[in-house]
Amino acid sequence: MLKVENLTFEVNEEGKKRCLVNHISFDVKDGEMLVITGPNGGGKSTLAKVLAGIEKANSGEIYLDDENITEYDIDHRANAGIGYAFQQPPRFKGMTVTRMLSLAAGKELTEEESCKLLSAVGLCSEDYLNRQLDGTLSGGEMKRIEIATVLAKSHKVSIFDEPEAGIDLWSFSMLIKRFEEIHREKKECLILISHQEKIINMADKIMVIEDGEVKKYGTKEDVFPTLFQQEKCQKCMTEGGKC
Numbered sequence: 001m002l003k004v005e006n007l008t009f010e011v012n013e014e015g016k017k018r019c020l021v022n023h024i025s026f027d028v029k030d031g032e033m034l035v036i037t038g039p040n041g042g043g044k045s046t047l048a049k050v051l052a053g054i055e056k057a058n059s060g061e062i063y064l065d066d067e068n069i070t071e072y073d074i075d076h077r078a079n080a081g082i083g084y085a086f087q088q089p090p091r092f093k094g095m096t097v098t099r100m101l102s103l104a105a106g107k108e109l110t111e112e113e114s115c116k117l118l119s120a121v122g123l124c125s126e127d128y129l130n131r132q133l134d135g136t137l138s139g140g141e142m143k144r145i146e147i148a149t150v151l152a153k154s155h156k157v158s159i160f161d162e163p164e165a166g167i168d169l170w171s172f173s174m175l176i177k178r179f180e181e182i183h184r185e186k187k188e189c190l191i192l193i194s195h196q197e198k199i200i201n202m203a204d205k206i207m208v209i210e211d212g213e214v215k216k217y218g219t220k221e222d223v224f225p226t227l228f229q230q231e232k233c234q235k236c237m238t239e240g241g242k243c
């Protein structure tokens, strides 16, 4: 189980403090899927980076099972069981796809194992095994390889930042199937950051983040129906008009 208490992350903008993650608390129980959504620039990716150890929280605590991992760096958190797929995956010139998958898996993968991982994200493995993770790969290809690296190993918590971004419909449906399988197995916690209704609808719990704060957080049954309701303006509420 992942438990987050009062997590805060601030940046300094021209001498002024700006709180990108503002006292956020939540938990994800074993086998649960939490989907984080909300408007662009709300702080979702920043929260994910703080959870993965890429950014360091100013205050708050993060517990993985009973272990306090707040002070752990990115490697230590990965070893503790946190997997993270970037919204915009970094490129590594000179590193082949096969090598990266083996590094992510923490063991030398056979060709068959690598092929299986690439197929799960809709890539024809033969064409990709020896490709370099450089600028010759398209954004969608990079994104799917990045997702495959997180799927290469079982984690206590896997965080995927907008897994749908830039990938084609066919690959998207393969990916949804893989997330459904992981969710059904109930072995790991999944945190998906997404704007996609299909992904949001898979959640056990939904959290909406806006301006660095949690605006809504609860079960899918409670939160999902509220997501697509237009907020009424004050005049409509008091005078019964329509915007």
Ligand SMILES: Nc1ncnc2c1ncn2[C@@H]1O[C@H](COP(=O)(O)OP(=O)(O)OP(=O)(O)O)[C@@H](O)[C@H]1O
Residues within 6 Å of the ligand: 011, 020, 038, 039, 040, 041, 042, 043, 044, 045, 046, 047, 087
């Ligand atoms: N290191 C940083 N320094 C200053 N501002 C930052 C930094 N990282 C992110 N921001 C700003 O913080 C806000 C939140 O960014 P973030 O990427 O977390 O949003 P998001 O909710 O993931 O958005 P999107 O849905 O567009 O991916 C944005 O206004 C962004 O410009």
